[in-house]
Amino acid sequence: MWTSTLARFARPALQRSTAAVTCQVLKACCRSGPAAGRLPPSLTSVQLRGQQSLVSASHPASRQLVRHARALDQERLVEVEWEDGGHSSYPFTWLRDNCQCPLCTLQSAQARVLLMCDLDIHAGVDTVEVTKDNKVSIVWPDQHTSVFDPEWLKKRCFSSAARQSLQEELFLNERYYWDSTLCIPTADFQQVLQDDNAALAWLLAMRRFGVVCLKGAPAEQGQVARLCERIGFLRLTFYGHTWQVQDKYMANNLAYTSKKLSVHTDYPALNFPPGVQFIQCLCPAVEGGESQLVDGFHVTQQLQREDPEAFQILTSLLVNFQDVGRDYCDFHLLSKHCIIDVDRDGRVHRINFNNATRDSVLDLPLHQVQPFYRAIKAFTDLMDRPENVVSCRLESGDIMTFDNWRLLHGRKSYISSPDSSRHLEGAYLDWDVVMSRLHVLRNSVHKDS
């Protein structure tokens, strides 16, 4: 299952030449345990090849040469013929709107100065020519001149293939789905902090696989905050800047007990749940407390196939969540989510599910209540299937970094003991901040290469 799904996503990538960036940094760590022997022999290398391709998926723009450019006045398009024989067409209006000259663009902010009220969306062009330094120059009827760089234009080509590949390069929405045979990718904590290549590889793998385990961090408080600073800044919530997972007296959250946590995403009680979670093991339990991880996107894909009615219910009915208590300050949160959020193309975008904070307030007509429970059960049964669950025991210092919109995580109950009490420290980030760092790193790594 895992290999076939991987192959579907990795096809073009596996053929590309590899960037050295990833392989040195990410080690596939094969978990031990009863299922380890069932790992396909090639899994580790397949996975690593996949990871290498992640970086080469976004190589810097190569030099483009324009052979010819002309205006098609009827169609109101400028047609560019490239040296390799290909063509691209650009609408007059788009070209005028995106003039890069200092009057139209504030270069220091890469922001548009030109106002909509000053944009004539019916303007024609006077002349189009290729300059001596191979740029496309357009003179507009009011004699304003725009000069476009060929690489800049090529990247913004309107063909469906070009748009698709640019959108993937920008948003990295392709994911490698996995099941219990996943070897959780690992990276070295110190390297990620010090080396931009290592940090980039880490973030790319977190995006594609949903999880990376960082090894080698000191097992002391403050490390997840350092890691957040490496990216930008953490997401403050009612549980504080960072939060301590321990068995607490009068716990304000089920996580702060020694009880079992069924697999969940964190914080659906927020209407905008945190995109990324870091959780470090400072002291493992003497007995119990093992972690479970499930690829929510893989499981929802299975649900859609095996139980389309349950999928339909979970992608359409709104469920209330609540969280009441006191921590960083007192709080009383209320939210509503579909347990499975899909985007406008029907692709799963986010899972919102924590059974502990699902509200007893259920805003459904009577006849939908039982079908709703049947659907949740179908979903949780699938997630609990051994072939979908990766189990691991966090060691002292380990930091799990994962996509909280995609992965579900849980833990077994554990025995609290007074002399050595289990202690984890966690922090949240928003995907916007993580993706921003990823783009900055990608640009700086490419500049140096």
Ligand SMILES: C[N+](C)(C)CCCC(=O)O
């Ligand atoms: C770990 N903690 C307490 C910050 C959040 C637990 C997740 C949740 O309540 O949804």
Ligand SMILES: O=C(O)CCC(=O)C(=O)O
């Ligand atoms: O205790 C654990 O291993 C996980 C805790 C957790 O899921 C949480 O704090 O939200």
Ligand SMILES: [Fe+2]
């Ligand atoms: Fe959690």
Ligand SMILES: [Zn+2]
């Ligand atoms: Zn201009």
